[in-house]
Amino acid sequence: MNNPIHQLPHRKGNLITLGIVLSIMTYWLFAQTFLNLGNVLQDTFHTSQSILNLSISLTSLITGIFMVAAGNFSDRFGQKKMAFLGIILSIIGSLLLILTPNAYVMLTGRVIQGFSAALLMPSTISILNLVFEGDRRRSALSWWSIGAFGGTGLASIIGGLVSTYFAWQWIFIISIIFAVIGLVLLLNLRKIELSKATVATPFDFVGLLIFTIVMAALSIFITQGKTLGYFTPVGLTLLAVTIIGAIIFYLVEKKKQYPFIDFSLFSNKAYTGVIAANFLLNMSVGSIAVFNIFIQKSLGLSTFQSGLVTLPYVIMLLLLVRVGEKSIAKYGPKKALVVAPLLLAVGVVLFALTFLTGWTYIIVAAIGFIFFGAGVGLFATPALDTAVSTLPKEKTGIASAIFKMASTLGSGFGIAILVALYSMLAPSMGASKAAMIAFIINIVIAVIAFLFSKVFIPKSLDKPKA
Template sequence: MTVKTNKVSGSKLLTGIVLSILTYWLFAQSFLNIGPKIQTTFDASPDIVNISVSLTSFVTGVFMVVAGNISDKFGKVRMTRIALVLSIIGSLMLIVSGNVVLLLLGRIVQGFSAAIIMPATISIVNDFFEGDDRQKALSFWSIGAFGGTGLSSFFAGAMATFIFWQSIFILSIILSIVALFLLNKLPESRINKAESNPFDYIGLAIFIIMIGSISFVITQGYKIGWLNAITVILFVVFVICIYIFFKVERVKKAPFIDLDLFKNRPYIGAVIANFLLNTGVGVIALFNMYVQGGLKLTAFQAGLLTLPYLISLLLIIRLGEKSIKRFGAKRAMVIGPIFTGLGVLLFSLTFFDTPVYVVIALIGAVFFGGGTGLFATPALSTAVSTTPPEKVGVASGIFKMGSTLGGAFGIAIMTSIFTGIIESGQSVHSAAGIGFIVGTCLVLCGVLTSAIVIPTRKIN
């Protein structure tokens, strides 16, 4: 690959970027599968463990757009290096002590690290690569993100079972140091200070309250109750903040988020479709709950059933990249979620006997992963290439925040449906089947978004 600097080779830069994003998608996300080990090590209550599992994603979702905005103004390479240092610090907090306070602080620090890394590294790709090389680079970015997610559960289970869970974060520290070394000579790319405007701290404060309130509703509402007073109050706060944010930001010369971004049809279509497709994370969570609780498979066996998802995703993701040049991004963004929805629909056939269902689930996982892989690079490319260079950081922050909140929304909706139906007296098989059908509908809404909102044209 060619890259717009003679100080760092394209492959070296991409390796550093992929290792950077793995600190979240592979390592920080591994907490989803090692909760019991964490509880034993820290002698913590289940509530503390649950908080530690979700805390990193919550902090990441809330601060990602903020971090993207800051990266645009103060330097994307600089912010990536800071994020890698934070990842190292967060990992050390998890492994050097059995103190619960350090556990929670470490997860918060990991969340800040991920919030900075994602929009900053996407901006670096956009700045240093051009044309076909940019599409290829974005494919490798997606491989790191989606591939890390697909492997994290299996990887964490294997490391915790055959070595010890702390080894996950020792490896994360090592790879973070390697990433820092690979990005060491990368020159800074940012807007000139003469072109910069005063930072909008009012917009920042309103935005954090707005995203924090809706993130809490999405991630915790199904646990404390959708009609609980706290849930309702925070939803009202979210709505009020939306009104105030748009009212205040419209009249500012240099707003925290340029509202013109939301007039860009390709961009807003990619963001919404990405949000809806990422509700598929809820499908994976529901699938693990069902095959372990309903079919009595072990966690390791459940992880094996999801491996075809990872394999097909990694095989197809480059196909999505190549389709952009020939057909434009829209076609893959429509066809990809159709295959994803078909895979989720196959998961819903829970009325079959276990041996037959396992075969169907393996086929469903192939469709699920392949469709997601076909969608990934065209969606990310659309979001990046249709945005002015000086706004790519905040734009990619919003795009990836859609991924995080979409996943949280999918988990909340499908878990609530699954639990509610079981509590009403129906079987675990019926509950899972209905949950998967709801997941199919959410993914197909992503198909409609791509088909209706995104214009038919090639994205460079």
């Protein structure tokens, strides 16, 4: 039986929420700093550039592949067990990164960090959804979003600061400290009974295998496509494996009594709409990547300086996450889900003014990041709340896993498509026009996200939630 958090002391509920936020930041903040540590990692591990590139993408690759499986495990075996295991794996992974200069040990650590994140994402969302109710649940989910989105936004700045003024290993020492504190705080869950699947059903290992192959091929195509070549035999083989494998997976799963992914979830119109909008909105991460490349090459800014230009994005994101939460109680979630993509699109329109030069463009882009962060922040909690609250509680693990899978794949597609487009056009058209076209594509994507929210999210959700 589920014990609502209102039956517990208020302080204990806050400690559980804090423990979860600290735990997920081991991935969203600390593990993500590898994106900005290339040079210092080379000095430590003395390995090839291909190995370093693999280490950067490996954790996200593993997380994306196994997140839905982890959500399934969370529903079947218990959210608390999966969360505790995820935290322990995070500590082990961080230790492997900092204890030896062996590159292959480091890669093993990155794999373990990926498994940790895959376990933590769906299990912690399920815990918050199951033990909180009403306003407290929305507040808790908004703090989860602050930890995730805020951590991602700060990763480049924190990584740059720590690696510049201290040793990069301190990033993961701090991550271990966060993990230990989170684990201790989550011991408050021991006497809280959470719901899980009540019937022990056979696990779909065939579905897991096919899904893993499809996701691995897709992730490699997205993250390594530029290096391997999108239209080389290897690239086309990966694409064929992805498409054919996805068709086989769907046909096999539809015939299963106990499928690995329950496609009946998508019969819920609100859930389908918010998953699609979430996927499309996360593609906008590609604009941040294009912006950083463009501004560093064209204006000569350093990695840390370009990160500072994006700081308004982080600030507005953190401020608007709570606004999105409050808007659910006052207006229902749909209004925020419809307005958010439009705010983000306004931000990208300002990025697209690449004909401006010098400080003029930097200032305009910084204003753009205000709108960009406002859109992401306003979208975060209403989207997550809609995804997990419109389905049966015993399905929250797999539902939240698919939600975060959409985030991961959306980011991957966005970065791959927009950066590849910019790289392809820049030599012939110039960096300014190439960046402008990439940003315009992102604007179109944001408008499509708006349409999904407008059309698929039922009008009944406009009614404020109690």
